[in-house]
Amino acid sequence: MSKVKNWHLGREMEYPYEESRPKKQWAIVFDLNKCIACQTCSLACKTTWTSGKGQEYMFWNNVETKPYGAYPLAWDVRVLEKLGQQSWAGGKYAGKTIFEAAEPSERAVHFAPTDQDWMYPNLGEDDCAGTVTNAGDHIGELPHDRWFFYLPRTCAHCTYPACLAACPRKAIYKREEDGIVLIDQSRCKGYGECVRACPYKKSMYNPYTRTSEKCVGCYPAVEQGLQPQCVVNCIGKIRVMGFINPPWNARADNPIDYLVHKKQIALPYYPQLGLEPNIYYIPPIHADRQYLHQMFGPQVDGAIERYRALSKDPVAAGLLTLIGSSERILHSFKVEKGVARGFAEDGSPIVDVPVTEPVIVRDAFDEKLGTARYNTP
């Protein structure tokens, strides 16, 4: 075991390999306040990557309703249960990660899903926590006593992947150029150790090819400077892909760094597992706080507070308008004179968006065309 730096935990931790951060790290930020569970992302991924034999059940991108939905079944509850009760102390993780809590014969604390666990990808959809006792019950207080939220998930292309750590054939590798974690399809023997070890259950076994497969981060798109399919097809424009730096190298003009490090409104999920996952969530402001604490750690209160204040910040508001405005990867952004501007890696401009759309008033009847106008946004 090596000692590696995990900034999600605010401390060093044990990992089977040395710390070796990629030159750039693929990352997605999701605003959970906006996701509508339309599953367009899931289908965008499915039609792009997993329409073949043995992939019928696979959703490399899935959207589940929290707290009850989970794909595979109860993955979160089962991993947390295996890990046991752990705690944070003053922003630092005082408990054990799945690597540190593992038996000497194992790489990680884990559970192995069966086929039945994968067969109900949307079980629990829209089930809310708390009971609705009266017909016509309404939600009277904040945060809501009855709540649910949607959690879209891809592989997190973790800085410390459990899938990679557990593979006895060393068939999994993390790319130096962008941090994307891939399973070498020519070397994998289908032992399924990655399926067992990944706590987020984002490595999946293909019973037809007898190899394990996982989200490829849409690397062919990323190599061309484009964001992944599940991101660019997002109906709610709730997600943005880019490259994240560790906090000690953070750049305020990098969209991902801005949201995660500067504004600190986007948080990793279940950071306590110890993988330094690289998908980040703006927490849902109306969901149960205790639950959010468990999922996002002690930073969640501050993140929600700062998110609420966001509308008063023209730079942040500008960045939010940029999200979903281009399929190209934004390496930096600038907000000036009411315009949010996104730039490519070489600094060339990609897209300009007005922070506030101009209001245009038109008559209800178009004289020239001789027809009535309808509002069709």
Add this chain to the structure above:
Amino acid sequence: MNLIKSTFGALAGVSLFCVTAEAEIVAKAVRGDVSKPQPAAAYWANAPVEKVSLIAQPMAIPRPAVALTPELRVQAVHDAKWLAVRLTWKDPEYSEAGHLGEFSDAVAMQFPVKSNESPPPIFMGAKDNPVHIFHWRAQYQRDQEKGKPEMTDLYPNLSVDMYPMEFKDPGTLGTSANSGREQFSPGRAEGNPQSYQKNGVDEIVAEGFSTSSVQEGHGSAASGTWAAGEWSVVIVRELNREGGSVLTVGGKTFMGFAVWQGGASEVGSRKCVTMAWTPVTLEGAQAAAR
């Protein structure tokens, strides 16, 4: 690191650095042909049974917590061209994998490649000092007997609108539809032997952990039967395997073994293994004439 040290420490007392085990396998010379794997052939009656001890694989993580298969019974015969080995062990359930999260029962035997006198480290050889492995799986045998399963064989109630490039009539696409289809099966597109039909047994050359590569077009064969909580598997191989291990009549070599109980989720490095090479003698040709 501490972990690895303590593993070594614990094992030093067990025979980690011994080359040979107590058992010794004598491959009986038989008249006739042993090139077909026959678990119930008459010649097994006269072949001595060696009991080989296995322990839970102790080196590579993940490893099994307990030794599910502490003993393997080994018999061997040869006909001066082929060596047949019958391997018998207790396994309470038959497992051939297929579904998600299921694993296959399996057994493997290995031979040194470079030298029949001083074999490489028993843990799958070492760099430039390979081992020659014969790996049988119930899953591979199923492939051979019934063909590689389609998804509807594994999940009869599965319903799929259509798979990409799979047409009843490919029309003008002709056979190009086939190669197009492979692109949607990454393992096959990459030519991974795991993704294609198996023939009972794989021949593998390895130079240490996580280095094994499957050899194409080999002549070995295997056949196993499971009954009443016991597997009996026969693997046959040519004595002289070019590019692999070479055995000689009247000569000696060594063998190592591994067993997986798929029903208990054993796969890959989760296996029971022999910790020392077992010496093997191929009885001289004149013995068969006696």
